[in-house]
Each structure stands twice: as structure tokens, then as C-alpha cells.
Amino acid sequence: MHKSGFVSIIGRANVGKSTLLNNFINQKLSIVSSKPQTTRNNVIGILNDENYQIIFTDTPGYHKPRYKLGNYMIKSISDGLKETDIIIFVANIRKEIPRLDLEILEKIKDFNIPKIFVLNKCDEINSKDIMDVLSRYSKILDFNEYIPISALNGKNVDKLLGLILKYLPNGPKYYDSDQMAANNEKFFISEIVREKILKLIRDEVPHGVGVEIVSMKYDDEKKKYNIEGNIFCDKETHKVIIIGKNGEMLKKISTYSRQDMERFLGSKVYIRMWVKVRNNWRDDNNHLKSLGYK
Numbered sequence: 001m002h003k004s005g006f007v008s009i010i011g012r013a014n015v016g017k018s019t020l021l022n023n024f025i026n027q028k029l030s031i032v033s034s035k036p037q038t039t040r041n042n043v044i045g046i047l048n049d050e051n052y053q054i055i056f057t058d059t060p061g062y063h064k065p066r067y068k069l070g071n072y073m074i075k076s077i078s079d080g081l082k083e084t085d086i087i088i089f090v091a092n093i094r095k096e097i098p099r100l101d102l103e104i105l106e107k108i109k110d111f112n113i114p115k116i117f118v119l120n121k122c123d124e125i126n127s128k129d130i131m132d133v134l135s136r137y138s139k140i141l142d143f144n145e146y147i148p149i150s151a152l153n154g155k156n157v158d159k160l161l162g163l164i165l166k167y168l169p170n171g172p173k174y175y176d177s178d179q180m181a182a183n184n185e186k187f188f189i190s191e192i193v194r195e196k197i198l199k200l201i202r203d204e205v206p207h208g209v210g211v212e213i214v215s216m217k218y219d220d221e222k223k224k225y226n227i228e229g230n231i232f233c234d235k236e237t238h239k240v241i242i243i244g245k246n247g248e249m250l251k252k253i254s255t256y257s258r259q260d261m262e263r264f265l266g267s268k269v270y271i272r273m274w275v276k277v278r279n280n281w282r283d284d285n286n287h288l289k290s291l292g293y294k
């Protein structure tokens with residue numbers, strides 16, 4: 001019997017949800033960074049096998065929103081949960097269960113579907129601590145399964161996949177078997193740029209950045225993509241940082257982005273980005289919509 005279904009990966013920011021999705025799909029679909037609130041949209045990754053198809057949704061990290069952008073992110077989490085067959089809740093070890101985790105558990109407790117508790121970053125902790133954490137969470141919510149993993153080095157990810165298959169219902173293929181992603185190409189291209197900004201620029205700047213791909217055309221003659229876009233930021237001072245001295249930072253962002261885009265598109269890429277200030281765009285509905293946060 002062929003199995004298929006939708007699996008939502010949820011949890012606080014920075015616990016490793018996107019790293020886990022990428023590990024399942026064996027491809028860098030969802031951007032990863034050491035900063036919280038890296039993921040802003042639901043990212044869909046499809047794992048295909050002869051006998052099953054799993055459609056994973058990597059969701060933004062659960063947090064208390066401070067901007068309309070944050071409201072959008074929180075809404076994405078609940079949208080992701082609407083049609084889901086299995087919930088994967090990801091946590092990290094902490095002295096106490098974080099309040100935000102308690103809030104998430106409260107939200108999912110009444111979903112009458114299988115729930116798997118994943119303790120990630122186990123490469124950083126010892127087995128006694130692992131047992132303590134699993135037992136603490138199990139007192140708050142009775143999960144169907146508990147598993148410690150390392151999304152980074154892959155430890156137990158195959159076992160987690162086995163657990164998912166155990167609960168995955170019988171069903172058809174919802175997507176073509178060679179399809180790995182469901183977001184569009186422009187989305188991935190803009191996320192690559194945002195990831196470079198998250199990695200290259202410190203502090204608050206990247207959180208106020210939105211990337212828009214204005215055009216993406218393939219030049220048949222030169223056999224390369226021409227990609228043009230805007231990097232929006234909140235303040236003039238941020239623009240100065242993003243451009244850098246003599247434009248060096250923007251050059252770095254563009255070069256690293258181009259390398260990833262070439263890998264992703266399997267073609268040469270020519271890229272031009274402009275940095276623009278849009279005050280408070282994170283609270284501006286129209287602007288959020290134009291950047292795909294709608």
C-alpha cells in the first residue's frame with residue numbers, strides 16, 4: 001500500500017527546524033542561520049520514495065510578534081497545521097521548559113493527530129540530560145513518540161523517518177514523484193539573498209531586511225540567468241551597513257548569493273541588487289504583500 005501525508009515541523013525559533021527539513025530532503029531548501037526568526041514563510045519539502053510521499057512543512061519559529069510581519073509568520077504556523085497528518089514538535093534542551101514551548105503545546109494538544117517530540121541538537125548534550133528533558137515534556141503533553149536527534153550531523157534522523165512512516169496514512173502521491181519543492185523559484189532565489197545577509201551582517205539589521213526579486217530571465221544566447229532585485233531595509237543607517245564601504249558588503253552579498261543560485265538553478269547567473277529604504281515596511285500591509293508575506 002502506498003503511504004502519503006503532510007507533516008508539519010513546528011517549534012520555537014532557532015531550534016533547528018529548517019536544518020531538519022534540509023536533512024530529510026537532502027537538499028538545502030530552507031535557509032538556516034544562527035539567528036532566531038530566520039524562516040518567515042512555510043517552506044514545503046517533498047520526500048519521495050517508491051512506497052511513500054511525505055510533504056513536510058517547515059514553519060517559522062514560534063515567537064511573540066512585534067510587527068505585522070511577525071503576525072504573518074505566526075499565521076503561517078497555524079496554516080501549516082490545518083491540513084496536517086502528523087506534527088513534529090522540535091525542542092532544544094533548556095534548564096526549564098520555555099514559556100513559548102508551553103504555549104505551542106497548549107495550541108497543539110487538542111489536535112487529534114499523531115505528535116512526535118523531537119529533541120534536537122543532541123550532539124551537544126549527554127544522555128542523562130536527554131532522558132530528563134524527554135520526561136519533563138511528556139508530563140506536559142502525551143506525545144505518541146519521543147526521539148533525540150541531531151539534525152546537523154544526521155544522528156537518528158533515519159529513525160525519526162521510520163516513526164513518521166509508522167503513522168503516515170495510506171494515500172496517493174499528491175505531487176509528481178520528481179518534485180522536491182512546492183514554493184516557486186523566485187522565492188528560493190530571494191531566500192538565498194536573505195540568508196547571505198543573515199550570515200554576513202550582525203545584530204538587528206537582517207531582521208529588518210526584505211528581498212524582492214524583480215526580474216529573472218534566462219538569456220538563451222549567453223546561457224545564463226539575469227536576476228535583478230531589491231533589498232529593502234528599515235533605516236538609512238542599515239542601508240549604509242548593507243552597502244558597506246565602497247560597496248564591498250553588497251558585493252560580498254551578491255557574490256555569495258550568485259554562487260548558491262548557480263548551484264540551485266544549475267546555470268550561470270548574473271545578479272544585480274539595489275538597496276532601498278522603506279521605513280517600517282514590516283508593519284506595512286501592502287509592502288508585506290509585495291514581498292510575498294500575505
Ligand SMILES: Nc1nc2c(ncn2[C@@H]2O[C@H](COP(=O)(O)OP(=O)(O)OP(=O)(O)O)[C@@H](O)[C@H]2O)c(=O)[nH]1
Nearest residue numbers: 013014015016017018019033037038039061151152
Ligand atoms: N549543534 C547543533 N546545531 C544545530 C542542529 N540543528 C541546527 N543547528 C543550528 O541551529 C541554528 C538554527 O538552525 P535553523 O535550522 O535555522 O533553526 P530554525 O528552527 O529553522 O530557526 P527559525 O527559522 O528561526 O525558526 C543554526 O546555527 C544551525 O546550524 C543540531 O542538531 N546540532
Ligand SMILES: [Mg+2]
Nearest residue numbers: 017018038039
Ligand atoms: Mg527555520
